[in-house]
Amino acid sequence: MNYSKAVTFSYDDGIEQDRRLVEMFNYYHMKCTFNLNTGIQTPDSFFDINGVRIHRMPQEGLEKLYKGHEIAVHGLMHTAPDQLSEKELEQEFLTDAKNIERLYGKYPVGMAYAYGVVTEEATRYLTTIGIHYARTVGVTHNFELPRDPMHLEATCHHDDERLFELAEEFLQRPANAANPMLFYIWGHSYELEVNQNWDRMEKLCEMLAGKEGIFYGTNAECLL
Numbered sequence: 634m635n636y637s638k639a640v641t642f643s644y645d646d647g648i649e650q651d652r653r654l655v656e657m658f659n660y661y662h663m664k665c666t667f668n669l670n671t672g673i674q675t676p677d678s679f680f681d682i683n684g685v686r687i688h689r690m691p692q693e694g695l696e697k698l699y700k701g702h703e704i705a706v707h708g709l710m711h712t713a714p715d716q717l718s719e720k721e722l723e724q725e726f727l728t729d730a731k732n733i734e735r736l737y738g739k740y741p742v743g744m745a746y747a748y749g750v751v752t753e754e755a756t757r758y759l760t761t762i763g764i765h766y767a768r769t770v771g772v773t774h775n776f777e778l779p780r781d782p783m784h785l786e787a788t789c790h791h792d793d794e795r796l797f798e799l800a801e802e803f804l805q806r807p808a809n810a811a812n813p814m815l816f817y818i819w820g821h822s823y824e825l826e827v828n829q830n831w832d833r834m835e836k837l838c839e840m841l842a843g844k845e846g847i848f849y850g851t852n853a854e855c856l857l
Contacts (some may be wrong), residue, residue, distance in 0.1 A: 636848035637808045643819040650822035661838035668745035668853035671707035671732035703851035706744035715753035776814035787819040
């Protein structure tokens with residue numbers, strides 16, 4: 634079947650709240666790309682936001698959790714690209730990619746820039762190691778396919794005040810093969826815990842799920 638409308642999600646950092654988010658996505662048959670930092674995913678790696686302790690998950694043995702979803706690069710140590718020398722780009726990105734291949738059995742084709750920081754040096758390097766798309770933290774509030782996948786912007790973040798307005802607009806627009814549409818949502822699963830708004834994601838999934846003529850795929854499946 635050929636589709637002209639698609640939904641995809643992108644979530645960063647590989648933290649414990651991914652478990653609940655994956656369970657929800659699986660229940661509603663949504664697909665997500667999870668962007669991981671394989672160099673700092675240890676049992677004692679955590680940070681605090683508004684009094685909530687956020688734990689990163691050790692990567693060994695997580696292939697079952699993320700089965701059916703996509704694993705992408707987020708940088709070995711979650712370092713902003715503008716802080717990296719040319720030599721350090723290899724350690725940050727290629728090492729992360731190879732770790733992902735070892736842990737999850739597939740070399741990644743996508744990534745998300747740490748902190749949304751983009752440099753042309755990093756972008757050029759990523760294309761040389763087989764990365765075909767890279768997400769920023771910019772948003773478009775539209776459903777157009779990206780013109781430059783290496784400077785990819787999502788439709789919106791899940792906390793965007795226009796989230797449900799955009800979801801309704803996406804659902805109401807007629808399918809048109811000449812103008813394919815992509816509804817792309819990004820975020821961090823820990824934000825749902827910190828803001829105590831898991832119901833927001835549940836409502837979004839309920840709205841979008843099970844619609845005839847809509848493809849539910851990972852970033853790679855939708856973009857490539």
